[in-house]
Amino acid sequence: MRRRRRLPIEELAPYLLPDVPRGAVAPAIDWSVLFGNDRPIEVEVGFGKGLFLLTSGSSRPEVNFFGVEIIRKYQLHTATRLVERKLPNVRVACADAKLLLRDRVPPGSVHAVHVYFPDPWWKSRHHKRRLFTSEFVAIVEKVLQVGGRFHIVTDVEEYFTVMLAIMKDMPAFAEMLAPPPTEPQHDFDYLTNFERKFRKEGRPIYRAVYIRR
Numbered sequence: 001m002r003r004r005r006r007l008p009i010e011e012l013a014p015y016l017l018p019d020v021p022r023g024a025v026a027p028a029i030d031w032s033v034l035f036g037n038d039r040p041i042e043v044e045v046g047f048g049k050g051l052f053l054l055t056s057g058s059s060r061p062e063v064n065f066f067g068v069e070i071i072r073k074y075q076l077h078t079a080t081r082l083v084e085r086k087l088p089n090v091r092v093a094c095a096d097a098k099l100l101l102r103d104r105v106p107p108g109s110v111h112a113v114h115v116y117f118p119d120p121w122w123k124s125r126h127h128k129r130r131l132f133t134s135e136f137v138a139i140v141e142k143v144l145q146v147g148g149r150f151h152i153v154t155d156v157e158e159y160f161t162v163m164l165a166i167m168k169d170m171p172a173f174a175e176m177l178a179p180p181p182t183e184p185q186h187d188f189d190y191l192t193n194f195e196r197k198f199r200k201e202g203r204p205i206y207r208a209v210y211i212r213r
């Protein structure tokens with residue numbers, strides 16, 4: 001398959017959260033400066049190749065979408081797609097989402113957090129590397145506004161059980177009915193790139209949605 005060209009960084013810059021120079025204190029993100037308006041903010045943690053940000057950004061122009069991805073290559077890949085589609089309401093950051101949400105996102109400023117197919121780290125001795133911990137959920141609780149939504153999807157039953165147990169211990173969240181998945185009409189009509197892969201393989205997918213009380 002032909003590798004798609006990544007655009008030069010100067011062209012991507014309007015879609016990127018600027019990096020903080022080494023040694024400098026990272027300032028809190030001012031959403032209205034970053035997006036140039038005061039529309040609601042939804043955050044996706046670990047967006048990979050960015051399908052969710054691209055489809056949601058174009059189908060819901062009334063919302064600002066902010067993606068945080070730890071791998072630079074994926075940030076730049078998604079930013080290239082954003083430039084191509086001229087999507088004005090999506091920005092992407094390259095950072096450890098736990099740190100960025102903890103240190104730079106103003107409390108109560110986010111309308112929804114999306115975590116789709118977080119890395120399972122299959123081996124038990126690697127479970128400590130998992131994103132989804134009670135510490136992470138406490139950070140999500142801090143950034144979400146009251147009434148905000150927390151969307152979780154995974155293909156790993158054991159990890160899902162762990163997530164549900166963590167959520168049960170968080171009184172600030174109430175479980176809601178997760179909407180059933182729709183039947184995809186074409187190859188880009190999936191929630192995320194991983195959802196497309198796993199649904200095509202016929203694997204079960206586990207979904208949950210919580211509301212911040």
Ligand SMILES: C[S@@+](CC[C@H](N)C(=O)[O-])C[C@H]1O[C@@H](n2cnc3c(N)ncnc32)[C@H](O)[C@@H]1O
Nearest residue numbers: 046047048069070096097116117119192193194
């Ligand atoms: C299994 S992939 C899923 C990608 C995408 N959500 C999807 O469903 O197609 C998990 C992604 O989370 C990213 N990731 C893992 N830990 C992260 C962290 N602490 N902060 C931000 N991104 C992270 C990984 O780099 C990877 O792109």
